[in-house]
Amino acid sequence: MSDTPQPIIDLRSDTVTKPSAAMRDAMARAEVGDDVYGEDPTVNRLQEIGAALVGKRAALFVPSGTAGNQLCLRAQTEPGQEVIVEGQSHIVRYELGAAAALAGVQLHWVAGRRGLMTAEQVEAAIRPNDPYSIQTALICIENTHNAGGGTVYPLATIQAIRKVASAHGLPMHLDGARLFNAVVASGVSAAEYAQHFDTVTFCLSKGLGAPAGSLIATDDRLRLERLRRFRRMYGGAMRQAGILAAAGLYALAHNIQRLADDHAHARQLAARLQQIPGISIDPDTVDTNILFFDVVDAQWSAKEFVAALKPHGLLLNAVGARSCRAVTHLDVPAEAIEQAAGKIARVLDR
Numbered sequence: 001m002s003d004t005p006q007p008i009i010d011l012r013s014d015t016v017t018k019p020s021a022a023m024r025d026a027m028a029r030a031e032v033g034d035d036v037y038g039e040d041p042t043v044n045r046l047q048e049i050g051a052a053l054v055g056k057r058a059a060l061f062v063p064s065g066t067a068g069n070q071l072c073l074r075a076q077t078e079p080g081q082e083v084i085v086e087g088q089s090h091i092v093r094y095e096l097g098a099a100a101a102l103a104g105v106q107l108h109w110v111a112g113r114r115g116l117m118t119a120e121q122v123e124a125a126i127r128p129n130d131p132y133s134i135q136t137a138l139i140c141i142e143n144t145h146n147a148g149g150g151t152v153y154p155l156a157t158i159q160a161i162r163k164v165a166s167a168h169g170l171p172m173h174l175d176g177a178r179l180f181n182a183v184v185a186s187g188v189s190a191a192e193y194a195q196h197f198d199t200v201t202f203c204l205s206k207g208l209g210a211p212a213g214s215l216i217a218t219d220d221r222l223r224l225e226r227l228r229r230f231r232r233m234y235g236g237a238m239r240q241a242g243i244l245a246a247a248g249l250y251a252l253a254h255n256i257q258r259l260a261d262d263h264a265h266a267r268q269l270a271a272r273l274q275q276i277p278g279i280s281i282d283p284d285t286v287d288t289n290i291l292f293f294d295v296v297d298a299q300w301s302a303k304e305f306v307a308a309l310k311p312h313g314l315l316l317n318a319v320g321a322r323s324c325r326a327v328t329h330l331d332v333p334a335e336a337i338e339q340a341a342g343k344i345a346r347v348l349d350r
Contacts, residue, residue: 007313008313008314008315009313009314009315009332009336009339009340009343010315010331010332011314011315011316011326011327011328011332011340012315012316012317012325012327013206013317013327013329014178014206014207014262014289014327014328014329015205015206016329016331017205017206017207017209017329017330017331018209018211018331019209019210019211019247020209022250022254023209023210023247023250023251026246026247026249026250027243027244027246027247027250029246030042030242030243030245030246031242032240032241032242032243033240033242034239034240035061035237035238035239035240035241035242036232036237036238036239040239040240040241040242040245041242042241042242042243042245042246042249043061043241043242043245045245045249046059046061046215046245046246046248046249046252047059047060047061047215049249049252050202050215050217050248050252051215051217053190053191053252054176054179054190054191054193054194054200054202054217055189055190055191055192055194055195056194056200056217056218056219057218057219057220057221058217058218058219058221058224059215059216059217059218060215060216060217060224060227060228060231061213061214061215061238061241061244061245061248062201062213062214062215062216062231062236063212063213063214063236063238064203064205064212064213064214065090065175065177065201065202065203065205065206065214066090066094066095066098067214067231067234067236068201068214068215068216069090069091069095069140069173069175069201070095070098070099070102070103070234071216071227071230071231071234071236072173072199072201072216072227073091073099073102073103073105073138073140073173074102074103074230074234075199075223075226075227075230076137076138076171076173076198076199076223077103077105077137077138078104078137079103079104079105080104080105080106080134080135081105081106081134081135081136081137081138082105082106082107082108082127082134082135082136082137083099083105083106083107083108083136083137083138083139083140084108084110084122084125084126084136084138084139084140085107085108085109085110085139085140085142086109086110086111086112086115086116086117086140086141086142086145087109087110087111087112088112088115088145088147088148089115089140089142089145089146089147089175090142090146090147090175090177091107091140091142091175092107092109093147094146102234105137105138106134108125108127108136110122110125112145112148114145114148114149114151114285115142115145115146115147115148115149115151116145116148116151116153116154116157117141117157117161118157118160118161119157119160119161119163119164122139122161122164122165123164126164126168126170136168136170137170137171138170138171138172138173139161139165139170139171139172139173140172140173140174140175141153141158141161141172141173141174141175141197142174142175142176142177143158143174143175143176143178143179143182143193144178144179144181144182144185144287144288144290146177146178146290147319149285149286149287149290149291149292150178150181150266150286150287150288150289150290150291150327151285151287151288152181152182152185152186152287152288153182153193155186155188155192155193158193158196159196161196162196162197171198171199172196172197172198173197173198173199173200173201174193174194174196174197174199174200174201175201176190176193176194176200176201176202176203177201177202177203177206177214178202178203178206178207178288178289179193179194179200179202180202180207180208180256180259181207181259181262181263181288181289182288183256184256184257184259184260184263184288185263185287185288190202194217198218198219198220198223199216199217199218199223199227200216200217200218201214201215201216201217202214202215202217204247204248204251204252206329207255207259207262207289207329207330208248208251208252208255208256208259209251209255209329209330210244210247210248210250210251211244211247212244212247213244213245213247213248215248255330258330259288259289261330261334262288262289262328262329262330262332263286263287263288263289263328264334265289265328265332265333265334265337266286266288266289266290266291266326266327266328267283267286268334268337268338269291269326269328269337269340269341270283270286270291270293271283272337272338272341273291273293273341273344276341276344276345276348277297277348278295278296278297278300278348279293279294279295279296279344279348280293280294280296281293281294289327289328289329290325290326290327291325291326291327292319292323292324292325293323293324293326294322294323294324295322295323295324295348296322297348300322300348301318301321301322302318302319302320302321302322302323302324303318305318305324305347306318306324308347308350309343309344309347312343312346312347313343314340314343314344326340
């Protein structure tokens with residue numbers, strides 16, 4: 001008799017979530033039209049609700065968070081200018097040089113602490129207004145910060161950076177791919193965060209559980225039309241996109257507050273990992289649903305350790321020579337967290 005296949009516990013990312021039956025039902029029933037003509041009622045409703053959630057006048061539905069970020073860079077800069085961004089941010093590490101390739105801008109990396117820049121660092125990074133310097137055009141912040149470990153930006157820090165930006169006449173962009181994780185963890189509303197930014201993006205396809213899509217929100221109608229034109233230029237305009245927008249509407253209605261479960265599961269996993277010989281982790285660095293830990297057993301590299309866990313039905317990402325990343329999400333219940341810790345302990349004990 002063949003062995004029963006191991007159930008897979010996938011902690012590689014919250015991008016691996018699958019639409020629930022109720023979300024699929026909403027997608028199947030979605031009323032659609034041609035969104036390029038502005039005639040898809042479900043897309044229009046998603047844009048209205050998304051904009052209201054972050055306290056902005058209007059929003060634009062785009063295929064992905066990367067598309068949203070790059071459109072905001074293109075709409076608020078000119079080729080040959082510079083954008084200030086934390087050095088480990090998604091725009092730097094995971095968007096394949098798109099800022100240079102598509103917008104023609106240079107990124108000025110600031111070394112933040114766990115992904116967080118200070119107002120003093122941002123002010124120091126702004127270029128002087130002289131004939132010899134590249135000109136700073138935009139400041140970008142990522143909240144929560146993926147590579148920082150799901151770090152939540154303190155509102156006071158954002159306010160201080162906004163004050164610097166305003167003093168220099170610079171717009172600000174918020175990469176809020178996991179903005180609602182920050183909202184649930186901090187108690188600060190999405191609108192309170194977003195009011196300090198000229199453009200805001202947030203993903204529907206990560207912890208919120210939709211299969212695809214992000215929103216860009218702004219108060220400036222002229223900027224919105226510029227974003228819409230660049231969306232079409234970049235190939236991101238969709239037609240009967242209401243099927244996807246319906247998933248986003250369901251996500252916003254049902255899956256925001258439950259992010260607290262993901263945060264609790266991440267803390268639960270961190271506490272269990274702290275008890276396992278051969279693992280090093282600081283549970284105090286777990287702000288939301290992302291955690292990093294090191295494999296300190298000399299026989300393992302992170303890549304080898306992740307490969308050894310895969311046959312046991314546990315998927316993680318190696319993110320350094322010794323470092324691994326785990327991300328909790330709606331498809332990983334509390335009992336799976338205990339199982340994951342057990343699998344890690346058994347492989348190390350081997």
